[in-house]
Amino acid sequence: MKDHAVPLSEIQELAALQDRMQRPARNVNRDGSFELGWGTALLCAGFGPYLVASLPKSVWSSAWTSWLGFVPVLCMAFAPWGIPKIVQRFITWPRTGYVANPQDVTLKQLVMLMVFGGALGFSLVLPFILVPQIREAISQAGAHKGLHDIILNSIKLLVCATLVVWLGRKVISKRQPLPSAYDPVIIKQAFKQSPVGRKSWRQVRFFILAIFLGAAILVCGAVFGLIYLRKLARPFTEFHWPQMGVSGFLVATNALLYLMANGVAFKQHRWKWLLLAIMLVGPILAGPAIPLPASQLGMSSTFAPLLPVMLSVGVVWFLSGAATLMWFIWHNPPSSEPSA
Amino acid sequence: MNEQLRAIAGLDRVIHEPGRMMIVALLAAVKECDFLYLLRETGLNKGNLSSHLAKLEEASYVGIEKTYRGKVPQTLLRLTATGRAAFETYRQKLNAALVEHLQAKCGDTKPDLPKQPDSQGSVGDSYS
Numbered sequence: 001m002k003d004h005a006v007p008l009s010e011i012q013e014l015a016a017l018q019d020r021m022q023r024p025a026r027n028v029n030r031d032g033s034f035e036l037g038w039g040t041a042l043l044c045a046g047f048g049p050y051l052v053a054s055l056p057k058s059v060w061s062s063a064w065t066s067w068l069g070f071v072p073v074l075c076m077a078f079a080p081w082g083i084p085k086i087v088q089r090f091i092t093w094p095r096t097g098y099v100a101n102p103q104d105v106t107l108k109q110l111v112m113l114m115v116f117g118g119a120l121g122f123s124l125v126l127p128f129i130l131v132p133q134i135r136e137a138i139s140q141a142g143a144h145k146g147l148h149d150i151i152l153n154s155i156k157l158l159v160c161a162t163l164v165v166w167l168g169r170k171v172i173s174k175r176q177p178l179p180s181a182y183d184p185v186i187i188k189q190a191f192k193q194s195p196v197g198r199k200s201w202r203q204v205r206f207f208i209l210a211i212f213l214g215a216a217i218l219v220c221g222a223v224f225g226l227i228y229l230r231k232l233a234r235p236f237t238e239f240h241w242p243q244m245g246v247s248g249f250l251v252a253t254n255a256l257l258y259l260m261a262n263g264v265a266f267k268q269h270r271w272k273w274l275l276l277a278i279m280l281v282g283p284i285l286a287g288p289a290i291p292l293p294a295s296q297l298g299m300s301s302t303f304a305p306l307l308p309v310m311l312s313v314g315v316v317w318f319l320s321g322a323a324t325l326m327w328f329i330w331h332n333p334p335s336s337e338p339s340a
Numbered sequence: 341m342n343e344q345l346r347a348i349a350g351l352d353r354v355i356h357e358p359g360r361m362m363i364v365a366l367l368a369a370v371k372e373c374d375f376l377y378l379l380r381e382t383g384l385n386k387g388n389l390s391s392h393l394a395k396l397e398e399a400s401y402v403g404i405e406k407t408y409r410g411k412v413p414q415t416l417l418r419l420t421a422t423g424r425a426a427f428e429t430y431r432q433k434l435n436a437a438l439v440e441h442l443q444a445k446c447g448d449t450k451p452d453l454p455k456q457p458d459s460q461g462s463v464g465d466s467y468s
Contacts, residue, residue, distance in 0.1 A: 011441050013361075014434040020365035023381060097377025098414065099370050179369040183435040190439040335376055 017181035024101055025178055029261050031092045032324025035317050037083035038257070041076045042314030046307050048072035081110050087325065095332040103178070109171075116171045119163035126157040215259070219252045222280055247309045251283050254313045258320075269327070272320060279316040283309040354399045355430050359384060359392045364419065367402065368427050372418040393417065401426055 029035065051072060052060070059065045093099075105113075130153045137146050191201035258276055259266075266272055355364050362382045367373070379389055396402040401423030405416040419427065 011434075011438050014438055017361065017365050017431070017434065020362055021369040023366065024369045096380055097374050098409070098416075099373040099377045101369075102371050104371075181365070181431055181434070182438070183432065186432070186435045186439055 014181050021179050021181050024099060025103070026264060027096075028101065030265065030324075031087055031328045032321040033084035033087035033092070034080070034261055035258075035321030035324060036087065037080040037321075038261075039314050039317030039319075039321055040079040040083055042254075042310050042317060044072040044076040044079060046310035046314055048076070049307060077114060078110075081105060081107070091325070091329065094334045095328075097335070112167055113171055115163060116167040119160040119167065122160040123157065123164050126153055126160065129153060130157060216252070216256060219255050219280070220248060224248050246306060247283060250306060250309055251280060251313060254317070255280055258317070265324075269324065271323070275316055275320045279313055282316060283312040351433055352426055352430050354395065354401065355426060357392075359388060360396060363389070363392055363396065364401065364423065364427050367417060367419040368424065372416050375415040375417065378417060396423070399423075399426075 048069075052069060055068070059068060130150065133146055133150050133153065137150060140146075188201065191197040191204075255276060258272075258279060262269075262272055355361055359382070362384075363378060366378060366381055375389070378384075378393075379386065382389060384392070393402060393404065397404055399422075400420055403418050403420045405418075407414050407416055
């Protein structure tokens with residue numbers, strides 16, 4: 001036997017180990033629960049303004065009923081977390097057994113993430129409101145008009161910035177990488193120890209980057225192209241570049257998320273490719289056909305056309321999740337054996 | 341002694357068995373799971389799985405907790421700190437083998453492997 005024989009059995013064993021270790025993460029969406037949750041969130045976000053527009057004004061003026069406006073917002077916020085939990089508890093675990101993944105988000109973490117996101121958003125927006133107010137106050141020296149707003153917005157900015165710093169450490173540092181059999185540090189070092197290895201390492205990195213960037217550019221290009229074609233077929237005033245950009249971004253990010261959420265499931269459920277195509281084309285074809293609500297709650301003209309896009313994309317997510325769940329229930333009868 | 345045999349000699353015998361390796365790899369990737377989950381994911385039968393789990397528990401690699409979910413009995417399983425450490429060592433040794441393979445592919449004649457505990461001994465010594 002050669003002194004430096006290549007230990008292929010260990011390498012095959014490592015590949016088998018990697019396959020086993022990635023299995024729990026691969027199975028997260030096998031029941032379609034994530035798709036159902038995300039679809040529900042998008043539908044709630046899209047239907048919210050329609051609900052506001054359809055109910056009489058007296059509902060919103062009364063303190064007893066005005067809270068109804070928060071229902072879609074709450075549903076939107078908690079659906080991606082709550083629906084998978086409910087589906088797992090009552091449908092998945094009785095069939096395939098209970099499992100807790102290290103990446104599972106608890107309710108406390110979710111609330112922290114939401115507060116962090118909100119605070120970050122306000123911290124970014126408030127300076128754009130505050131600076132013109134301060135400029136206006138300086139230009140009108142001596143007058144105290146607007147001073148109250150400046151103080152109030154400064155306090156808001158201070159609170160939000162403090163929350164971002166305080167929660168940022170907790171939210172960001174608690175994320176753990178996916179469990180893997182391969183040790184990236186050791187492999188990287190191995191590659192970098194010889195000129196040929198360094199070249200191979202650069203090729204591997206380039207290949208990974210090309211896949212992600214290529215997919216993103218391809219999806220964005222397809223969406224923009226379709227919107228542009230739609231624009232050419234309609235009067236010029238119907239679409240604006242910012243609207244196209246925001247709509248295209250929403251569709252492209254959802255399409256990529258759909259690809260990532262399903263991953264290897266595309267091999268088993270080939271019909272999901274069709275749904276992906278509908279997700280990409282649907283907002284452009286169906287979007288203009290869906291009327292906007294009469295009252296848009298002060299939404300800007302850039303974001304208002306997002307509502308039909310959200311509804312269209314949300315329906316695809318929801319249908320995909322429902323079909324996957326039905327397939328899962330059909331192929332996995334509840335276990336009759338006690339878990340012991 | 342060649343590197344391959346040296347690497348095999350250094351592997352943890354409790355984990356280095358296909359059935360147990362499957363169980364430990366699955367448990368390493370999750371926080372905790374129940375018996376039914378392992379049964380379905382490993383494809384082992386109940387008797388085999390129970391005996392492998394008993395061996396892993398004996399080595400203090402796996403913690404077993406008998407509990408109830410509602411009125412249904414449930415056996416919760418998780419990897420202990422000792423088990424995680426043992427699996428981490430096992431994983432690193434396999435990674436060392438991969439490093440050797442990569443270096444051989446890249447034309448490096450002197451692989452820079454992490455030191456094995458039995459690097460001075462022979463194969464016979466390792467098994468004796």
